[in-house]
Amino acid sequence: MKTTRLAVLAFALPLVLGACREESATPEVDEAAAASAPATAPEPTPKPAPAPRAAAPVAAPTPPPVCENCGTVSSVVSHQAKGEGSGVGAAVGAVAGGLLGNQIGGGSGKKIATVAGAVGGGLAGHEIEKRRNTSTYWEVTVQMDNGTTRTVQYPQAPGVTVGQKVKVIDGQLVLM
Secondary structure, eight states, rough: OOOHHHHHHHHHHHHHHHHHHHHHSOOOHHHHHHHHHOOSOOOOOOOOOOOOOOOOOOOOOOOOOOOTEEEEEEEEEEEOOOOOSSHHHHHHHHHHHHHHHHTSTTHHHHHEEEEEHHHHHHHHHHHHHHHHHHEEEEEEEEEEEEEEEEEEEESSOOOOTTTTTEEEEEEEEEEE
16 A cells, blocks of 8 residues: 555656646645645755856966066175285385484494384385275175176265165166
8 A cells, every 4th residue: 555655646746846837826736645645745856056167267467577687786885995005105115214214323223223214114105005095996786686696896986775776787777
């Protein structure tokens, strides 16, 4: 008897559901089949929702080309370069030292003081000449946009400060 009820239910249920889809009114059900059917009829399984479409991959924007000559000033340093002695300072110093040494003492002490004055004057004159010829130069270090570092030398103050954007053109800095 149970198999008969299940067979009737299996046959009637698709018909009833089909009628519900086609008509908006309540379907007419065979009362004998409804009486033999359990109180709660199993609901049909819903159709799975369609899978969402995958979005097309968005191409990343291409970065702007790197300026090979552009960068940022990372340091400005001044340096002292000792000058060279030409020998003129040593000669003038030796003569001056000799004259001063000759003024000291008498006899053989005078000769020793003259020689010592000439040697000391020559050394002092040479050092004074080197310091007089000392020059100052500046080194500007630039951190380039492409990751490299460049150093530019100037014989006088370059007029740029750390953090400024510059372009290196023919070994010279141009502010941007």
